[in-house]
Amino acid sequence: MFICVIADYGTGDPAFAEVSQRLLIAFPQAQIHLLSVPPFSTLATGFWIAQLGLNPGPSDRLIYHNCAPRQDDPEARWDNEGEGLTYALLSNGVKVVGVNAGYTLSFIKHHSQVLRTVNVSRGGSQFRSRDVFPPAAAAIASEDFSILGDSLLPEQIPDVPSDRIAWIDGYGNIKTTIAAHTVNLEPESKIVIRIGDVVSDAVYSDGSFKVPSGTLAFAPGSSGWRLAKSGEPLRWMELFLRGGNAWERFGKPRLNQQVTRIV
DSSP states (O other), rough: OOOEEEEEEEEEEEHHHHHHHHHHHHHHTOOEEEEETTTTTTHHHHHHHHHHSSSSSSSSSEEEEEEEEEEEEEOOOTTTOSEEEEEETTTTTTTEEEEOOOOTTTTTTTTTEEEEEOSSOOSOOOHHHHHHHHHHHHHHHHTOOEEEEEEGGGGOOOOOOBBBBEEEEEOOOEEEEEEEGGGGOOOOEEEEEEETEEEEEEEEEESSTTSTTTTTEEEEEEEEEOTTTTOOHHHHEEEEEETOOOOHTTTTTOOBBBBEOOO
């Protein structure tokens, strides 16, 4: 089995090793890949659940995610209680187990054959993804569905916001939640983009390198998958600065910040 652990522990945080050890108790032969998202970034978590889960990969796959800001209830917490655990079976058979918080399930809610709660304690530990959740994930991965609870409806899960930063890659390219099919521009059209307090000229491109060096491009990026109903390819728009760093150009914005095209 290939297990992808997506969590906001921090790159190199020993928490990843602790969680991996617990998962390997149930799956000693598994290959585990670790992906760190920024603290409390449920949008990035949901984005990568979909990008990794809905694209080609090993047939025997589990995505185990934990990004739990504990923002579902503003009152004081009892026994470290937080958002509940969920199970999703994607349309391609990939299993997804993790906390339902913010946008974690937003990108996959229309791509799931099964979407249910998991009957496991919502409290009991500050570190639930190590101490409480791994046995439930192991049971589900082993086709033991006796711990599943109520079904979740897509309308119970927030929609993906259509104008946010979803990720910043290692080259400083800004991956957005703007779907390429919603952009109606002629190639090489000049546009203006605002992120936070920074405004920059850009050029719309239908191909990443069809712009001169030093130009900020707004183009369909490398991330996306096929739409659930039509099967048509979905691509997400990116901002990239050829020969430079778009993230730095915009003052190093945070994930989930709004991206606005100024008319």
